[in-house]
Amino acid sequence: MSGNRKPLELPQWPQYGDDERDGLIRALEQGQWWRMGGSEVDSFEREFGEFHGSPYTLAVTNGTHALELALQVLGVGPGTEVIVPAFTFISSSQAAQRLGAVAVPVDVDPETYCIDVAAVEAAITPRTKAIMPVHMAGHFPDMDALEKLSAASGVPLIQDAAHGHGGAWQGKRVGELGSVAAFSFQNGKLMTAGEGGAVTFPDRETYEEAFLRHSCGRPRTDRKYFHQTSGSNFRMNEFSAAVLRAQLRRYPSQLATREQRAPLLSSLLARIPGVVPQTHDPRVTSHPHYMAMFRVPGLAEEKRNALVDDLIERGLPAFVAFRAIYRSDGFWESGAPDETVEDVARRCPNTEAINNDTIWLHHRTLLGSEEQMHQVAEIVADALASA
Template identity: 70%
Template sequence: MSPRPAPVFPDWPQFDDTERRALDRALSQGQWWRMGGTEVETFEQEFADHHGAPHALAVTNGTHALELALQAMGAGPGTEVIVPGFTFISSSQAAQRIGAVAVPVDVDPDTYNIDVAAVAAAITPRTRVIMPVHMAGLMADMDALDKVAADAGVQVLQDAAHAHGARWQGKRVGELGSVAAFSFQNGKLMTAGEGGAVLFPDEERYEQAFLRHSCGRPRTDRRYHHQVAGTNMRMNEFSAAVLRAQLTRLDAQIAVREQRWRHLSALLARIPGVRPQGDDPRADRNPHYMAMFRLPAWSEERRNLLVDRLVEAGIPAFAAFRAIYRTAAFWETGAPDETVDAVAERCPNVDAISQDCVWLHHRTLLASEQDLTDTAAIVAELVAAV
């Protein structure tokens, strides 16, 4: 363990009287679900406006947001959804849960985002959706992905669970013309403990998703005329009230994290054997959901030991996502007709990153520059010692 004193990091989630007043406002209106209250609808409008989208639909969590979006885009039995092999498993499970096959592809070794050439090679007549994940807030190559999708006649679903407030060449997530799904789980950049949202560029898919997220029942129905198969994914009024408060802080927090990442990544890059997550200048606003770095050629065991030592030293560190195809859950249903080894062979970067990557909670990037200088010094000491 490092003998240095632990840096001081802000708590997460962050809240103050803004959330308290919001909860009281939701409580006092006397209607606590979206069909009778105003908080969910108001949050949807505010979130859509903030991201430049015509429509937003708030739902119960980020995994449901992906499931609902995929259904609205026509994914399901007999179709395939291309996903990065390096991501949280909700990206693949959302497709598998609705009967589609999730097809993992490789990622870029520097940005950790989905590899466009690998996407193009994986497209088949059954492909319905390409799902890039904006890893740690760094937007994937949306120009190239949109072209591949257009040429193949398939759709793009942005998994933006890490990318609240992100921009690609000056365009916000909702201005890119594709569906996007967000998460408000406890660790996310804005949170109500759980929650999710889907941005839609068109009214038709938004209305279809609304029906499916509310048991297939139209807004004004009083006679139980359920029009489509659906389930209950409705967000409650209290969560929406908290998220309205959280949204007011997002821009200021992103500004701090962008500045602090420049400082921390420069220090990490000086440590022998450490390679911070790369950048793409076209992704001109990165909210930095995680501070990520690789230790190329390290074993998984050594990486895990480093994470344990960092935690002991007071750094909120985590091992990177396991390759989705190296989990038992991935193969339970909706997996491609391949072996683990066959998938791994075409995903060498996924295997490497899953083994040697470390990430730090985004609250580290809300700390002072001095605390981040101390953080980098601890990382350097422990990398040399482990």
């Protein structure tokens, strides 16, 4: 890089201001700090649902619980299977495994890093209870093909939308796609209260069952401890909801900025010899850009890891790609398919490659200026050349 360049000072994350402070004070002073007595969670659910085109929204403790709850109301449990992408954060599989189900990993598309529809179709068995497409880095898999497969097989979809806030497929927002979707508000996510999650539902019946199960099986107005279903305490508190309401208000502006910066950074990265950015399918009409992901095909995992360390030293919020879920010991503890690691690896060649050679930059990178996008690309090019 040129010695004349000023230091790279990308926007920090999380971002917050007076809206968050005011929300916390409002929640404090209402005198009721849990959802059954306060109004912040109810208000956030309404506002988040409206933003995503969902008729029913339930706020919960975190994104992993959002997946677990959504799977449970779809009937996932012992003796069932859930098809998940082999390339994803391990919560996608662990949510099913915690319910006693078997998580079945399938390969992903080598360009979008999203679940491969043909691989899903090949994995469906009479025990398959759900198919979980993950909106990887804010990108969507082929939702048209998945919806057709779901209708033909009778197996429902559950969208893992932990990266999908504000996303849309062919003009349809996440909540308008006709399937349950689970979101995360963990500290690094596109909206955050440190932790938190939400589930959107296309119908009232499923929502009402989820509400019971997220509150220990207890109806809203119960005063006699009559628990109608099994469940757990997945209720969001009022303080988190107050912060998330403020985060939601600032979100459209952040989304618009990332939508402007992402094509520029992707084009700049694509000019670097050996770098292949994640492909953007034009059917994704609103892309949240949770990550700026790119591959360096042929780069061994050890060298990729060293390259990420170098990028961090140069001021970039860089990370190695998620490890293939079947290459983590935790995946095999319970609810794993009757296969070996190498069996799964052989049928997931794209995941194997992505596991080794992919790097991602946190979405705060894309909140920087156009000049900073050029600086980011220069840093990547220089670090790769040095490697």
